[in-house]
Amino acid sequence: MCSQSDLTKYIKNAKNHLVTINRHRHEVMKNCFRCGLYKQGLLHDLSKYSWTEFSVGIKYFQGDRSPNDAEREARGYTSSWLHHKGRNKHHLEYWIDYDVKQGKGGITGMKMPDNYIVEMFCDRVAASKIYKGENYNDSSALEYYNRGRGRYVLHPYVRKKLELLLEMLAEKGEDYTFRYARRWMEVYFARQKALKHPCCCGGSCCCGGGSCHCGK
Numbered sequence: 001m002c003s004q005s006d007l008t009k010y011i012k013n014a015k016n017h018l019v020t021i022n023r024h025r026h027e028v029m030k031n032c033f034r035c036g037l038y039k040q041g042l043l044h045d046l047s048k049y050s051w052t053e054f055s056v057g058i059k060y061f062q063g064d065r066s067p068n069d070a071e072r073e074a075r076g077y078t079s080s081w082l083h084h085k086g087r088n089k090h091h092l093e094y095w096i097d098y099d100v101k102q103g104k105g106g107i108t109g110m111k112m113p114d115n116y117i118v119e120m121f122c123d124r125v126a127a128s129k130i131y132k133g134e135n136y137n138d139s140s141a142l143e144y145y146n147r148g149r150g151r152y153v154l155h156p157y158v159r160k161k162l163e164l165l166l167e168m169l170a171e172k173g174e175d176y177t178f179r180y181a182r183r184w185m186e187v188y189f190a191r192q193k194a195l196k197h198p199c200c201c202g203g204s205c206c207c208g209g210g211s212c213h214c215g216k
Contacts (some may be wrong), residue, residue, distance in 0.1 A: 010058050017057035017067065018124045018200055022108050022129065027126035032119060034178040036185045040090070040119050047087045056080035064131060071105055090119035096153050109155040118181050121165045125174075142166040 002010070014035040025045055030042030047053055056079060060067035071078040093107060101109040112120075123139075128140040145152075145166055154162070171178045 013053075013061035014058045015062065017054070017061045020061075020063075021045070021054075021057070024126055024130050027129055028119075028122050031122035031125055031178070035117060035118050035122065035181040036189075037119060037122070040115065041122075044090070044119065045084075045088060047084055050083070052083045053080045077090070088114045088122055091155055092120065092152060092158065094156075095155070107153065109153045109158060111155045112158045114161070115185060117161050118165070118185060121162060121181070124166070125169065135138075139170040142170045 025048075028044045029041040032038070032044065047059075051169055057067045057072050060070035060074070068078040068081045068084075071080060085091045087092060089112075092112070095110040095112050095135060096107050097110050099106050124141045124145065128144055129136045132140050145163075154158070165177060165181065
């Protein structure tokens with residue numbers, strides 16, 4: 001049985017954690033929409049509302065950092081994060097697997113699809129805004145990334161693309177960077193569509209997988 005003071009604390013934490021989650025999802029959604037990732041923006045981080053993850057937020061709510069950090073310090077691991085990272089493809093940890101190509105037997109980062117790299121960028125920008133508050137600037141997400149850069153297990157391609165976006169944001173601002181990301185996604189999805197529906201003439205299909213209009 002928890003005391004009245006504990007119950008009051010948990011109710012307050014639940015409200016504050018819910019507000020934080022909602023604010024973060026709203027920020028990510030705006031970022032994803034600017035990049036043309038509408039579905040990913042709407043579905044982003046929905047597992048945070050599951051009891052496995054939300055209960056940790058109630059118990060370990062911090063306000064200025066993730067409750068996962070506090071649970072990790074208290075228990076030696078975080079049940080919320082283990083649940084979250086296996087259900088959300090925009091996290092680099094989702095893509096960590098055994099290194100079979102190099103024959104080293106260790107773990108390595110797999111190549112993430114481009115749209116999840118962009119969602120990961122959107123997520124990092126949003127998280128920086130939420131936790132930094134009025135101290136946020138366009139360099140905040142890059143600064144946070146650089147503090148942990150050495151421990152991130154990332155595929156070289158993923159690292160290159162993520163750092164490109166973070167550095168671009170720091171140097172050229174949001175409008176330029178999100179326009180770049182949107183153009184990147186338009187080209188990426190067009191290529192994915194062409195791969196799924198190859199043209200009978202062997203080139204890029206203009207018919208969407210239906211009747212070909214190339215004359216062959």
